[in-house]
Amino acid sequence: MKKFRRPRPVTEGDVHTRVLVVEPGEGGRLDAFLAAQLDLSRSRIAVLIADGHVTVNGLRARKRDLPRPGDRIQIKLPPAEPSQLVPEAIPLDIVHQDADLLVVNKPAGLVVHPAPGNRSGTLVNALLHAVGDLSGIGGVLRPGIVHRLDRDTSGLMLVAKHDAAHRGLADQLRHRRVRRIYLAACWGHLPADHVTVDAPIGRHPTERTRMAILHEGGREARTHFRREERWRAADLLRAELDTGRTHQIRVHLLHLGHPVVGDRTYAAGRERGFSGPERGSAAELARRTPRQFLHATELEFTHPRTGQELHFHAPLPADLRPALEWGRGEAAGASQKSHG
Numbered sequence: 001m002k003k004f005r006r007p008r009p010v011t012e013g014d015v016h017t018r019v020l021v022v023e024p025g026e027g028g029r030l031d032a033f034l035a036a037q038l039d040l041s042r043s044r045i046a047v048l049i050a051d052g053h054v055t056v057n058g059l060r061a062r063k064r065d066l067p068r069p070g071d072r073i074q075i076k077l078p079p080a081e082p083s084q085l086v087p088e089a090i091p092l093d094i095v096h097q098d099a100d101l102l103v104v105n106k107p108a109g110l111v112v113h114p115a116p117g118n119r120s121g122t123l124v125n126a127l128l129h130a131v132g133d134l135s136g137i138g139g140v141l142r143p144g145i146v147h148r149l150d151r152d153t154s155g156l157m158l159v160a161k162h163d164a165a166h167r168g169l170a171d172q173l174r175h176r177r178v179r180r181i182y183l184a185a186c187w188g189h190l191p192a193d194h195v196t197v198d199a200p201i202g203r204h205p206t207e208r209t210r211m212a213i214l215h216e217g218g219r220e221a222r223t224h225f226r227r228e229e230r231w232r233a234a235d236l237l238r239a240e241l242d243t244g245r246t247h248q249i250r251v252h253l254l255h256l257g258h259p260v261v262g263d264r265t266y267a268a269g270r271e272r273g274f275s276g277p278e279r280g281s282a283a284e285l286a287r288r289t290p291r292q293f294l295h296a297t298e299l300e301f302t303h304p305r306t307g308q309e310l311h312f313h314a315p316l317p318a319d320l321r322p323a324l325e326w327g328r329g330e331a332a333g334a335s336q337k338s339h340g
Contacts, residue, residue, distance in 0.1 A: 016077040024069045030056070031063040034075065039164035048075065085114055085142065087129035088121065094130065095312055100165040100305050101158065102131065102143070105314045108154040108291050113145060127159060135162040146170060147180070147244055155182070155296025156314050168304025173244065179300035182239040183228075183316060184249055185293035185323065186258040187270050187282070189235050193227045197252040201245040210265060211247040213255050221245045223252045231327035233274055233282035234261055249294060261323070262289035281330055289323040 020037055027033065031049065035042045046063050048054055053076040054061040067073060093105040104123070106112070111122045127143040128134075137144035137160065144160035146169045158178070160166035172178050200218030204210040212218075222242035229236035235258070239249050250260050259267035271286035300311045316324060 016079075018075045018077065020073045020075070022067045022069050022071045022073065026069065027067055029063065030054070030061055030065040030067055030073075033067060034073070038075065039167055041163060041167065044163060048077070053078065079136075085125055085128060086120060088125040089129050090121070090123075090126035092123075092126050092130050095156065095314065096310070097131075098303075099133065100162065100303070101160050101169065102127070103299060103310075103312050104157050104159060106149055106154060106157050106296075107317070108152050108319065111151045112148045112157070123157075131161065133161065137163055137166055144169075147173060147178075149296060150247065150250075150292075150294075152291045153182075153294045153296065154314075154317050154320075156180075156299040156312055157296070158299060158301065165304050169301065172301055172304070176242060177302065179298065180241045180244070180296060181298035182241075182249060183293075183295045183297045184237045184239050184253065185231075185234050185261040185285075185289070185327065186237055186253045186256075187234055187261055187267060188258045189230060190225060190227055190237070190256065190258060195225045195256065196222065197225070197255060198222045199252065199255055201248060201251055211245070211251050213251065219243075219245055221248050221252070223249055225253075229328065229331065231281075231285070231331045233271075233278045233285055234327060236324070236327065250292070261285060261293040263292040263294075285323060285326060288326050290319050293320055293323060295320060 018038065020034075022033075031042050031045045034040070034045045034054070038045070049061050049063045052060055055074045056065060056067060056071055061073070090110070093107070094102055095105050096103040104127075106123060110126075113124050114120070114122050124143060124145070131143060134143060136142065144163070144166035146158040146160055146166065149155060149157055158169060160169055169178070199213045199221060200215060201211050201221040202214035202218035204212040220243055224240045224242070226238045227235050228238050241248060245251075247266075250263055250266050253259050254266045259270060261267070271282035274282040295316055296314070297316070298311070298313050300309070302308070303310055
């Protein structure tokens with residue numbers, strides 16, 4: 001895997017200037033060449049070229065230019081512009097932080113990214129307040145969210161501090177070299193201890209806030225489930241993502257007929273569908289589960305600059321422990337009765 005080299009520019013006031021001389025064997029389109037040399041996105045390079053910050057042999061460049069060996073390319077990198085978002089002193093559990101990235105243990109109820117009509121109270125607002133050494137993503141002073149979690153899903157998230165780190169981490173994610181493992185409780189019992197769901201996911205055709213299995217037009221999605229514990233009315237699962245589609249674990253478990261306990265979007269009222277001895281157990285488990293029982297518990301990746309293998313673990317948060325303890329207690333009680 002290619003590791004990035006943090007740029008060492010010449011400083012001219014607040015503007016950093018890079019000078020590159022094209023070596024034999026190098027070349028290609030200017031925007032692609034500079035993106036590879038500077039560890040910036042091609043869209044960011046395109047903006048720099050359009051704004052006149054790039055010259056080739058002293059002449060203003062165009063992104064379709066084809067540099068040749070011996071050409072002298074000068075790039076002026078203006079400082080990242082302040083974000084239009086407001087930093088907010090929202091408490092954060094930062095599990096790891098260095099000059100390039102952060103790992104955050106996100107609480108349930110916190111939206112990750114601002115959206116129209118929801119410009120405050122998000123994880124990004126909190127990071128803008130908590131992190132003092134952001135160098136910007138795409139020319140804006142903001143953190144780079146590498147992958148997201150749903151509002152009511154808790155657990156570990158990966159955040160980049162600058163473009164080079166974001167590119168390196170996003171590349172790992174795209175090539176499935178980032179391990180993301182979740183704990184989930186699902187209603188009922190899976191047909192086997194190990195189940196893999198390979199079913200494409202896309203936006204629901206009529207309910208736009210939901211996702212669905214779409215064999216035509218859906219994006220590839222694969223999840224591996226392993227049963228950790230069998231409760232009376234539910235299973236505790238370990239879920240590992242091969243891909244990272246919106247609502248992937250929730251939709252795949254719904255597809256199996258065993259949606260996530262507490263999921264108000266895909267499993268509302270599911271506890272009322274039980275009968276016999278499981279009916280009361282399901283009702284009590286639902287009462288003790290305040291939100292969807294889904295937590296990103298493990299995160300493993302390679303540091304994009306140092307090459308170090310990093311692994312992080314976040315235990316189940318306090319709001320889901322009463323449900324866990326209830327499920328375990330009931331399962332243990334039922335086992336004792338069966339052996340009595």
